[in-house]
Amino acid sequence: MAMDRSSPRRPLWTAQLPVSNEGNHRISRVLIANRGEIACRIIKTCRLMGITSIAIYTKEDATSRHVSDADEAMNLGSVEHAQVNPFLDIPYLIQTAKQARADAIHPGYGYLSENSQFADAVRESGMVFIGPSSTAMSTLGDKRQAKEYLSKNEPIIPLIPGWNGSGEEMDLKQLEREAEAIGYPIMIKASAGGGGKGMRIVRSSSLLKSELERAQSEAKRSFGSSECILEKYIEAGKHVEVQIMGDKTGKVLSLWERDCSIQRRHQKVIEESPCAWLSPELREKMCNTAVKIGQLIKYEGAGTVEFILDIATGNFYFLEVNARLQVEHPITEECTGLDLVSLQIYVASGGVLGNLPQLKTIPQTGHAIECRLCAEDPIRDFAPQHGLVRFWEPANPDIPRDVRFETAIETGTRVSIFFDSMIAKIVVWAPTRDLAINKIVRTLSETACIGPSTNQCFLQACLMHEKFHSVDYTTAFIPSNLERLLENPHLKNFGLSLQELSAIPSMFIRELRSQSGLKQSRKVFGSIRSGFRNQTMDRVNVPWDIVTRHDAKAGSTVDPIVCRWLQESQSPPSDGFRVQVAPMPRPKTRAEAAEANGPEEATITYNTLSTALRRGPLPDSKQLDLQPHELRLFSAVLNTPNSWKVGRLGLSVSGQKYTVTLVSVDDRVLHLESDMGTPSKVLAHVPALGAPFEFHCYSPLSYFESLRASAGGEREASSKTILAPMPCKVLRVEKKNGDEVKMGEVVMVVESMKMEITITAGRDGIFQTTLKEGDSVDEGSLLCNLE
Known part of the structure; x- marks a missing residue:
């Protein structure tokens, strides 16, 4: 197939369903057996094709946009309290589809999208399954069976070295022998899986048992099957996949390739098309191999043939066939101009690809x-x-x-x-x-x-x-x-230092408080003008705040910055702001620097700062002129039960223009003096820095109260406890109460967001817990103690 790189780009083309007199299935109502963004994607195509879309959702997913986007939506109950995840419950999904009077079910990707039993159950119920045949799924969708089938029926297909024994053969001794024969490093893969779930790299025999158990556990929860295979892990490999589309006549087309090599946890995060590393000859060879595999099994619908490409040798090896739509299908659509979801529906209804003139020549533009x-x-x-x-x-x-x-x-x-x-x-x-x-x-x-x-x-x-x-x-x-x-990657070219940036969330809070009418709400001192100071000549009485920035690497707030407001604007701003920003002064003498607990520590820090403020500009201070051009509040989120403030701030900082989106997490911004020791949390997104930064803004009083709250004894106690990093379910407790553990040892394995997370000891100690396998805990709850 010749590649067309010169043709002008055209809008995505949406296929029309074939007429019923060709003996095809008529599809007018589609239930989407999935959720989230893929459901939204399918809903969009259904709307273009005049098909009624039916979404399903759970209690935990009720705010997802696919629920409101669909023509109809059906509640499946709760994931948390169901014995079986509703998205994996085949009888329940069939019952729901029948109740919705659906003609067809689109499985999307993930969940049951490659489950042959689900495909059979849908078809046996009289509905159309928008996907390949169950034979194709069981033969090519399962990694083990795909390799066995190809080695028997098409031995010229290059297969990566590995072991594909069945579940009954998964004896650890046998696996150890097979792994040694393949040669470390090896890859454990869930046979029925994808999306990085149930995959582990093993570099030595000592890790084989533990990594196999984790891979099987993830695979069982994600795909309903714990069977795994072993493969040789190619260190210098590219993950290249070819999109195919087939119909009932046995015709299979290649829609070109994608490079999906940027991966973390074996799951793709960046994909591109075409693969710029491939030569035209190698591209043609890989695409032809993918078509040959599809033709061999008479593949129907959208599928992806995945290869690992060894760039050291130029050889490529078959990995698997994903018998479904891929997460990265949009980049193929963008380069070919074809709507893959509409083609899935077209083929599922009995349409013949050869009847579509748009497919005579498929561009890659x-x-x-x-x-x-x-x-x-x-x-x-x-x-x-x-x-x-x-x-x-x-x-x-x-x-x-x-x-x-x-x-x-x-x-x-x-x-x-x-x-x-x-x-x-x-x-x-x-x-x-x-x-x-x-x-x-x-x-x-x-x-x-x-x-x-x-x-x-x-x-x-x-x-x-x-x-x-x-x-x-x-x-x-x-x-x-x-x-x-x-x-x-943007910091080195950004016009402001993070120290200078700290002034912006502080200014945002001051503007919010000014616009909120806070001074009218004060009962005791309501008659005193804003900004009044009893001792005007005392430099400490110049308005100032303390701002800390959350540092993800440190896992805590760092860099307390003092913002001295030398000139404040009134709303709307006229003359702007003049502010000095400086790091918090540190105690200079050995006695002052000695570690202190609670009130003593706060007193030492305050005395050091107040003395420095009275001497004039703080050491290493920088003076900024801030001129707000616009502060636009987003009223859509101001009246929610736990409201937060969102503002779009356009301003100039010493002549340089910036636009910042800021979120004050809650209403504490309006009551700063009444929340002793608690900061106002502000998230600031600066486009020039590419992502939000988290700042904690304190009044002087609340900052020093926070120091008193973090006494050294409390810090020591906290190091003995391990808290849940997020709401999670305990999968395994690796230690028994009373066991000695060393720092870095795994003590528990928990599950959250469809992933296993290992909990390790942060110190040596004696393990104690009240939890058992299957228990669910909230974020911040106690997992265990290390006494």
Whole structure:
């Protein structure tokens, strides 16, 4: 198949269902047996095709946008309290679809999308399953059976060295022998899985047992099967996949390839099409191999043939067939101009691909990149995060057609622990790869996603890394460059230091308090004018605040910055603000620097600061002129039960213009003096820095109260306890009460957001817990003690 790189780009084409007199199934109502952004994606195509979309959701997912986007929506109950996850409960889903009078079920991806029993159950009930046959699923969708089938029926297909024994053969001794024969490092893979679930790299025999148990546990919960295979792990490999589409006549088409090598935890986070490393000859060979595999099994619908490409030798090996739609399908759509979901529905209804003139020649025009924006903390080994999305605003692109946001979230949506951590897929297209990289970096940096921690800045670091630009990156890209990728790539070119940036959230709070009419609410001193000071000549009486910044690497707030307001504006601002920002002065003498607890520590710190303030400008201070041009509050979120304030602030800092989106997390901003020791938390998104920063803003009194609250004895006590990092379920308790543990040892394994998380000891001690396997705990709850 010849590649067309010169044809002008056209809008995505939506296929029409064939007429019923061809003996095909008529589809007018589709139940989407999935959730989130993929459900939103399918709903959009159904609307274009005139098909009624029926969404399903659970109690924990009720705020997801797919529920409101669909023509109809049905509540499946609760994930937390169900014996079986409703999205994995085949009889329940069939019953729900019948109740909704659905003609067809679209499984999306994940959950039961590659489950042959589900496909059979749908068809036996008289509905259309929008996906391949159960034979194709069981033969090619399962990694073990796919390799056995291909080695028997098409031995010329290159297979990666490995072991594909059945579940009954999973004796540890046998596995150890097979692993030694393959040669370490090896990869354990869930036979029925995908999406990085149930996958582990094992580099020595001593780790085989524990990693196998974790892979099987994840696989069972994610796919309903714990069977795994072993493969040789190729260190310098590219993950390249080919999109195929087949119909009932046995015709299979290649829709070209995607490079999906940027992965963490064996799950893709950045994908691009085409694969810039491939030569035209190698591209043609890989695509032809994928078509041959599809033809062999008479594959129907959308599928993806995945290969591992060894860039050291140029050899490629078959990995698996994903018998479903892929998360990264939008980049194929962007380069081919074809709507894959509409083609899935067309083929499922009996349509013949050869009857569509748009498929006579399939172009591969320009370059597309997709990034998966996930609620996770890259600093903490990409641990999934959860919580309220306090503000969501996608970037406003110059050419909207060339930028896609596929998401089910909006401002006020809660990221749940019961589902995958992906928040959105962000997709761009451009005529060249360099232009596509520049466009998606800009799109990511200008998108405001304020709430749970995300990988937003990490994605930009990946895209801006010179190794990514060189195209010969491999699946080892992230672990090989992790330290640098965890740094903000924009900081070195940003006009302000983080010390100077601290003045902006402080100013935001002052403006909010001014606009709120706080001075009218004061009862005792309501008649005293704002800004009155009893001792006007005392430098300490100049208005000042203390701002700390949350540092993800340290896991705590750092860099207390003193903001001295030398000139304050009135609302609306006229003359602007003049502020001095400086690090908190440190005690200079040995006696002052001695460690102190509680009140003594706070007193020493306060005396050091007040003395420095009376002497004049603080050491290392910088003076800034801040001129707000606009402060626009978003009223949509101001009247919610637990309200938070969102503002878009346009300002000049010493002549340089900036736009900042700020979120004050709660109403504490209006009552700063009454919350002793508690800061006002402000999340600030600066597009030029690419991601939100978290600041804690204190009045002088509340800051020193916070020091008193963090007495040394409390710190020592806290080091003996391990708290739940998020709401989670205990999967395994690895130690018994009374066991001695060493720092770094695994003491528990918990599950949250469809992932296993290991809990390790932060110190030596004697293990004690009241929890057992299966217990659910809230964030911050006690997991165990180390006495």
